[in-house]
Amino acid sequence: MVFRFERLQVWPKALAFADRALSVSMSWPHAVQSSLGDQVRRAAVSVIANITEASGKRTGKSARALYDVAKGSAYEVIGIMTLANKRKLVDDRTYRELYHAGDEVSAMLWGLMQSCVSQGKSRE
DSSP states (O other): OOOGGGGSTHHHHHHHHHHHHHHHHHTSOHHHIIIIIHHHHHHHHHHHHHHHHHHTOSBHHHHHHHHHHHHHHHHHHHHHHHHHHHTTSSOHHHHHHHHHHHHHHHHHHHHHHHHHHHHOSBOO
């Protein structure tokens, strides 16, 4: 059996993005683990959690709202990583990689949101 979210093109990219953000944040000093670290980890998990939940919704309207939350969470990860890069917690190369991945995931989520709007009523 394959879950619907596993068939989405955004899924492996979002999973890799979230995994990378978690790995990077785990290397940060103890002083920022309970602030920036926890926040970026919650946002990264929110990206994949909302994609998976959206894929199980019956209506396009319900799915669209969750894809929108996932997109917002991807933006949140990038915002935190921007601050972390400024504070020298993330090197420039890693930051650019995460930035690019977050941008790609966000664009794909926007496409899913648009398809939900055009689908209208039921997704099944």
